[in-house]
Amino acid sequence: MIEYPDRQWQDYELIDSGNGEKLERFGAYCLARPEPKALWDKSLPEAEWQRLAHTRFTPGAGFGKAGKEDSGTWNRLHRMEDQWYIRYPLQGKDISLRLGLTSFKHVGVFPEQAPNWEYIYARTRELGPHPRVLNLFAYTGAASLAAKAAGADVTHLDSVRQVVTWARTNMESSQLDGIRWVVEDAMKFVRREARRGNRYDGIILDPPAYGHGPDGEKWKLDECLFEMLRTVNEILSPENSFLVLNLYSNGYSALLGETLVREAFGVQDDSARIESGELSLRDRFGKALPLSIFVRMRR
Numbered sequence: 001m002i003e004y005p006d007r008q009w010q011d012y013e014l015i016d017s018g019n020g021e022k023l024e025r026f027g028a029y030c031l032a033r034p035e036p037k038a039l040w041d042k043s044l045p046e047a048e049w050q051r052l053a054h055t056r057f058t059p060g061a062g063f064g065k066a067g068k069e070d071s072g073t074w075n076r077l078h079r080m081e082d083q084w085y086i087r088y089p090l091q092g093k094d095i096s097l098r099l100g101l102t103s104f105k106h107v108g109v110f111p112e113q114a115p116n117w118e119y120i121y122a123r124t125r126e127l128g129p130h131p132r133v134l135n136l137f138a139y140t141g142a143a144s145l146a147a148k149a150a151g152a153d154v155t156h157l158d159s160v161r162q163v164v165t166w167a168r169t170n171m172e173s174s175q176l177d178g179i180r181w182v183v184e185d186a187m188k189f190v191r192r193e194a195r196r197g198n199r200y201d202g203i204i205l206d207p208p209a210y211g212h213g214p215d216g217e218k219w220k221l222d223e224c225l226f227e228m229l230r231t232v233n234e235i236l237s238p239e240n241s242f243l244v245l246n247l248y249s250n251g252y253s254a255l256l257g258e259t260l261v262r263e264a265f266g267v268q269d270d271s272a273r274i275e276s277g278e279l280s281l282r283d284r285f286g287k288a289l290p291l292s293i294f295v296r297m298r299r
């Protein structure tokens, strides 16, 4: 299964991709930035990229090398704001997301995630009044907003205080309120919730390849993911609940993700509804750029 954001999303477009870069429009502004998966040639000439892009990310020394941060600088080509907002039409209720140029080439939203937001909204609505939804590795919180907009009591967890503050800005600009914010190591949090016997009706997780908790706790996807999922199994309600696992690093396939979930949750038959696939963007010229994989489970 391969999913793309809806073409009706007016505030986002992947314009072109190729030669290790992508050119995207977020609202009024176009950005050119590195994209290691764009292994083909660009469709538009270089002069057109220069004409369209308001800013272009130039990688610093060591960019893309193992163990180095993907840092660099944005070079302005046309006038633009440092921070601006885009809207996403979530089932007729717009959510608002603040964008900003970070030194790690990210802008605060991963647009390929839009089909996950739709899934989270739809499943949360089905769970009835005030289900409890936990978003781990939650970053600037688009998935938290989707669950909140659908009526959930949401717990949003990330280890970096600044991105949690950013997520709060997104909640406020989306005219939502009442999200519970947690700045903590994700593993430490789920272990404690399991010990206390706390349960959630929906759990979302989008873990990176490497990361760390606020007290230096180490997160390494290859080593920690299976244990994380097994602990998540203990705190996900055994019935009438959903899981969304998203993975964007280490080249994991959708099938690998699905086997991990089946083993961690003890699902060898069809008793839980499991779907897996890729999230992709498609540029104006029809070139598909796969960016992450997902596993979704209902039980």
Ligand SMILES: C[S@@+](CC[C@H](N)C(=O)[O-])C[C@H]1O[C@@H](n2cnc3c(N)ncnc32)[C@H](O)[C@@H]1O
Binding pocket: 108, 109, 110, 113, 136, 137, 138, 139, 140, 141, 142, 143, 157, 158, 159, 160, 163, 184, 185, 186, 187, 205, 206, 207, 208, 210, 211, 212, 213, 217, 218, 219
């Ligand atoms: C790139 S994001 C996931 C993207 C997000 N789900 C979205 O679609 O907007 C990964 C997040 O994991 C957080 N993180 C890394 N290590 C962590 C840890 N040990 N505990 C909690 N969060 C962690 C990072 O701060 C980062 O915000």
